[in-house]
Amino acid sequence: MGPLSGIRVLDFTWALAGPYGTMILADMGAEVWKVEPVGMNERDRAPGPIVDGVNVYFFSVNRGKQSIQLDLKSDEGREIALSLAEHADVVTENFAPGAMKRLGLDYGAVRERNPRVVYASTSGFGQTGPDAGRGAVDVIVQAASGLMSITGYPNGPPARAGYSIADMAAGMYTAIGVLGAIVERERSGEGQYLDVGMLDAQLALLEGPLSRYFALGSAPGRIGSRHPLITPFQAFATSDGYVVVANVKDWTLFCALMELDELARDVRFTTNELRTQHHAELEPLLSAAFAGRTTADWIAALEGACLAGPLNTIADVAASQQALHRESFVDLPTAAGGTMKGVNSPLKFSRTQTDVTRGADAAGGSTREILQRVLRMDDARIADLLANGIIGGG
Numbered sequence: 001m002g003p004l005s006g007i008r009v010l011d012f013t014w015a016l017a018g019p020y021g022t023m024i025l026a027d028m029g030a031e032v033w034k035v036e037p038v039g040m041n042e043r044d045r046a047p048g049p050i051v052d053g054v055n056v057y058f059f060s061v062n063r064g065k066q067s068i069q070l071d072l073k074s075d076e077g078r079e080i081a082l083s084l085a086e087h088a089d090v091v092t093e094n095f096a097p098g099a100m101k102r103l104g105l106d107y108g109a110v111r112e113r114n115p116r117v118v119y120a121s122t123s124g125f126g127q128t129g130p131d132a133g134r135g136a137v138d139v140i141v142q143a144a145s146g147l148m149s150i151t152g153y154p155n156g157p158p159a160r161a162g163y164s165i166a167d168m169a170a171g172m173y174t175a176i177g178v179l180g181a182i183v184e185r186e187r188s189g190e191g192q193y194l195d196v197g198m199l200d201a202q203l204a205l206l207e208g209p210l211s212r213y214f215a216l217g218s219a220p221g222r223i224g225s226r227h228p229l230i231t232p233f234q235a236f237a238t239s240d241g242y243v244v245v246a247n248v249k250d251w252t253l254f255c256a257l258m259e260l261d262e263l264a265r266d267v268r269f270t271t272n273e274l275r276t277q278h279h280a281e282l283e284p285l286l287s288a289a290f291a292g293r294t295t296a297d298w299i300a301a302l303e304g305a306c307l308a309g310p311l312n313t314i315a316d317v318a319a320s321q322q323a324l325h326r327e328s329f330v331d332l333p334t335a336a337g338g339t340m341k342g343v344n345s346p347l348k349f350s351r352t353q354t355d356v357t358r359g360a361d362a363a364g365g366s367t368r369e370i371l372q373r374v375l376r377m378d379d380a381r382i383a384d385l386l387a388n389g390i391i392g393g394g
Contacts, residue, residue, distance in 0.1 A: 005029035012095070033084060119194065166201070232282070233247070238293060251269070
């Protein structure tokens with residue numbers, strides 16, 4: 001029994017931001033009904049790639065959910081969706097603002113049928129404001145938020161973060177907001193509407209750079225892997241890879257272990273503030289020293305003077321003993337009859353554990369079961385809806 005066991009989510013989300021949020025809820029035990037278009041197939045569910053008949057992109061963020069195919073453009077399809085909403089605790093969607101209203105499935109329509117519903121909308125720029133109608137994907141929001149302006153190296157072009165942080169941040173904040181609304185509903189007995197913008201979520205994660213800008217009036221720029229306020233705090237090339245150094249506790253000891261005693265006496269580097277001010281002069285001196293030994297040698301040598309660790313590749317971390325000990329990866333069954341490895345939930349509860357044991361459902365794989373169990377439809381009614389293209393799947 002997960003912490004959200006008994007909570008039902010009617011999920012209209014697609015792509016990444018919305019499904020990532022509802023995946024978090026499913027990991028914690030919520031029953032998630034994922035609505036997909038009639039006729040949806042594995043190849044069209046997401047960009048891919050397709051491996052052993054499974055769309056990897058889709059599978060990675062839709063595990064543990066039940067898929068139901070509905071034609072939301074038909075009156076009967078919309079009525080089925082509204083009937084399901086009557087039985088749901090949460091409704092989620094991440095279409096462009098106004099799309100759900102045009103379908104007759106917006107918060108107002110759902111609330112008439114279920115006043116206790118928590119209805120969450122996730123969009124690029126939120127439901128209000130001059131940019132509300134603009135389309136957005138991850139890279140658009142990474143650019144619009146300023147994140148790309150501070151990602152990369154000073155002499156290089158702006159860079160996108162190495163994964164879809166704008167999408168995933170919005171999904172996480174959607175999940176957090178839904179949980180808060182569920183808790184509040186226990187006091188008030190009422191549901192409410194939640195509006196999450198990808199831009200807003202990304203700005204929340206940029207609190208450090210923005211706070212410094214508000215305080216100092218100067219916009220930060222690209223500085224590579226280093227920290228704007230702490231030096232040394234970055235990746236250095238070694239003889240066989242990279243070592244990452246942070247939080248030097250004793251500069252004199254650090255210099256001794258680096259065999260750079262002269263730097264400990266250099267007036268340019270005696271305090272963190274001075275080292276940061278003279279970073280351009282200090283970095284090449286440290287870089288030359290780090291290049292002479294292996295990453296493992298430096299990690300062992302610097303213990304006690306600072307934090308030091310390897311710069312892992314994705315392949316490295318996939319084989320990490322710490323990650324394996326923490327059961328960070330999990331093999332999940334696929335609808336095609338095989339298994340696929342994915343990333344486990346990071347949440348480690350003492351009693352109500354997460355349950356990441358089910359993969360992504362086949363497209364429409366639970367249509368019949370949901371309609372029978374939740375709406376009490378009989379076989380004849382389901383057969384009629386299938387014949388008329390109102391529902392799809394099995």
